[in-house]
Amino acid sequence: MNFEFTEEQTLLRKTVRQFVDAEIIPYIAEWDAGGGFDPKIWKRLAELGLMGVCVPEKYGGAGMDYNSLAIVCEELERGDTAFRTAVSVHTGLNSMTLMQWGTEEQKEKYLLPQAKGEKIGAFGLTEPGAGSDVAAMSSFAKRNGDHYILNGQKTWISLCDIADHFLVFAYTDKEKAHHGISAFIVEREWAGFSSKAIKGKYGIRAGNTGELFFEDVKVPAENLLGEEGEGFKIAMSALDNGRFTVAAGAVGLIQSCIEASVKYCKERETFGKPIGEHQLVGQMLAKMEAGYEMSRLLVYRAGELKNKGVRNTRETSLAKWQACDFANKAADDAVQIHGAYGYSDEYPVARYLRNSKAPVIYEGTREIHTMMQADYVLGKRADKKLRRMLQSWPFE
Ligand SMILES: Cc1cc2nc3c(=O)[nH]c(=O)nc-3n(C[C@H](O)[C@H](O)[C@H](O)COP(=O)(O)OP(=O)(O)OC[C@H]3O[C@@H](n4cnc5c(N)ncnc54)[C@H](O)[C@@H]3O)c2cc1C
Numbered sequence: 001m002n003f004e005f006t007e008e009q010t011l012l013r014k015t016v017r018q019f020v021d022a023e024i025i026p027y028i029a030e031w032d033a034g035g036g037f038d039p040k041i042w043k044r045l046a047e048l049g050l051m052g053v054c055v056p057e058k059y060g061g062a063g064m065d066y067n068s069l070a071i072v073c074e075e076l077e078r079g080d081t082a083f084r085t086a087v088s089v090h091t092g093l094n095s096m097t098l099m100q101w102g103t104e105e106q107k108e109k110y111l112l113p114q115a116k117g118e119k120i121g122a123f124g125l126t127e128p129g130a131g132s133d134v135a136a137m138s139s140f141a142k143r144n145g146d147h148y149i150l151n152g153q154k155t156w157i158s159l160c161d162i163a164d165h166f167l168v169f170a171y172t173d174k175e176k177a178h179h180g181i182s183a184f185i186v187e188r189e190w191a192g193f194s195s196k197a198i199k200g201k202y203g204i205r206a207g208n209t210g211e212l213f214f215e216d217v218k219v220p221a222e223n224l225l226g227e228e229g230e231g232f233k234i235a236m237s238a239l240d241n242g243r244f245t246v247a248a249g250a251v252g253l254i255q256s257c258i259e260a261s262v263k264y265c266k267e268r269e270t271f272g273k274p275i276g277e278h279q280l281v282g283q284m285l286a287k288m289e290a291g292y293e294m295s296r297l298l299v300y301r302a303g304e305l306k307n308k309g310v311r312n313t314r315e316t317s318l319a320k321w322q323a324c325d326f327a328n329k330a331a332d333d334a335v336q337i338h339g340a341y342g343y344s345d346e347y348p349v350a351r352y353l354r355n356s357k358a359p360v361i362y363e364g365t366r367e368i369h370t371m372m373q374a375d376y377v378l379g380k381r382a383d384k385k386l387r388r389m390l391q392s393w394p395f396e
Contacts, residue, residue: 005071012053012068016075019048024079031206032351035199037082046117050076050087055095056395059107060115065393067303070248077249078256081355082207084249088363089158090114092245094121094167097238100390101183101226110165110185122163123242124154124186124212125235131156132368134235135178139170141219148172148224150184150192150217156362160195160210164188167238168214169231181231185223192217203354226388237386240313243320243363244306247299250323253356254292257327257334260349261285264338275337284333291326298322309392311383314376321369324359331356 005013023044031037045051054069055061062068069091077084098111098121113119130136139152152170166186173180186193197210226234262285265276275281298319305312331353335342342349360366375381 008064009068009071012064013071013075015048016050016072017078019044020075020079020083024076024083028080028206029345029348029351031082032080033205033345035205036208037206041083042117042120045083045087051090051117052095052115053091054393055091055099055111055115056391059099060112061095063395065303066244066306067300069245070251070299070303073245073248074252074255077252080206080351081204081249081253081359084245084252085158085204085207085358088242088245088249089122090120090163093123093238093242094165096241096390097123097167097183097225097234098185100237101230101234101388103222105222106185106225114165119164120159120162121165121167122157122159123238124157124166124168126154126156128153128155132365134169134232135181137169137171137181139168139214140174141170141172141182141184143172143221146221148184148219148221150186150214150219152214154212156198156209157195157212158207158209160212161197161208166212167225168212169235172228172231176229178232179229181235182228183225183231183234184219185225186214186217186219190217190219202357203351204358205354230387233386236313237390239363240311240316241306241390243316244299244302244312246359246363247295247302247316247319247323250320250327250356250359251292251295251299253327253352254288254295254323254330257330257349257352258285258288258292260347260352261288261334261337264341264347268339281337284337288330288333291323291330295319295323295326306390307393309389311385311389313383314372314381317364317369317372320363321366321373324356325366328353328356328360 049062050072052061053064053072054066057063073084095114114121127137141148141150168184168186171180172182192215194213268275302312302316302319334349335353338347338349
């Protein structure tokens with residue numbers, strides 16, 4: 001057991017923090033209000049090596065360990081949830097899934113440019129009639145010689161208008177239920193593909209989220225990821241990595257809530273003293289701090305299991321569930337501490353509260369994670385070794 005960060009990790013945190021302080025925080029209120037961020041940020045994320053931080057160097061990444069990815073996510077979400085969400089889908093849900101399940105050819109063609117940040121990846125699982133209940137999906141891919149014909153619709157897909165490559169899940173055999181779902185790598189440029197952003201989101205307004213449409217999209221057979229019928233397992237293993245990044249980001253959001261609240265507690269006076277000296281206000285700060293430390297430990301434990309190359313669905317689910325709940329509560333309390341001023345754009349805490357809600361919904365809702373944990377405790381569920389496991393770290 002080692003609670004120390006390595007020198008490399010400390011430097012990485014410093015680099016991302018400086019970037020966020022200089023290039024995100026001064027502009028984020030404007031981007032949040034305008035519904036998107038400056039596309040130049042993608043280039044900067046790539047220049048800093050943040051688009052493939054835990055991807056092996058031979059595939060264009062920085063070759064760092066999985067807790068380094070957690071550090072990147074923490075620091076990005078300290079700036080805004082939209083940037084962490086981008087890394088979650090690009091690296092956590094897409095690139096790491098290619099690392100785990102892709103053939104050498106698929107890694108060369110898709111993972112390498114993604115890890116370098118030359119291409120952007122996203123993840124299309126959710127449909128209008130299938131969110132928590134993944135198997136209720138209706139997208140279908142029919143084999144036709146050397147390709148598949150894909151039809152269907154996905155919704156609430158992060159980076160829908162921005163990504164170049166999508167991991168898309170569709171039935172190839174409806175009779176087989178979960179075992180009839182397959183995973184495909186789909187390119188934006190292919191005929192029959194289109195996307196449309198969702199307007200009027202409650203939070204993560206600087207981020208792009210929306211729908212994907214597939215009308216007779218011709219997908220080459222070599223773009224099947226894993227085997228036919230393995231899509232459900234691939235989707236769930238992708239979520240083990242996505243949820244890890246969401247949990248780490250939530251830690252960063254709690255950190256922002258603490259920073260903003262401590263500053264305000266020292267500035268604002270009522271009844272002749274700074275509000276931080278009122279015990280009930282101090283109690284809110286203390287609870288934020290507890291949530292911060294507990295969430296961090298859960299995240300780094302999950303990251304350490306990833307480094308060791310062992311299944312971590314249970315530990316990652318617990319980290320995601322708890323960290324997101326703590327972040328949502330911390331953001332609510334941060335607004336409370338700011339009183340009426342928190343209820344406006346004058347301070348960032350209202351944005352934190354809006355942003356903290358989606359992570360309680362995506363990548364497994366609070367209720368789904370609660371039920372998963374109950375099943376583990378009751379012995380109704382156990383994590384078994386998968387046909388393809390995520391590579392352990394250090395990479396070969
Ligand atoms: C900002 C944002 C970004 C997203 N990005 C992506 C993305 O990139 N890719 C992607 O594929 N998806 C994405 N999603 C979709 C997200 O993963 C789904 O919204 C999520 O899985 C929940 O599905 P749903 O919204 O259909 O809710 P539902 O599944 O319809 O659930 C509705 C409510 O019922 C509860 N519920 C459902 N089943 C049960 C049960 N068995 N027991 C108890 N309670 C239950 C849920 O917890 C929830 O409270 C995103 C969502 C948001 C908000």
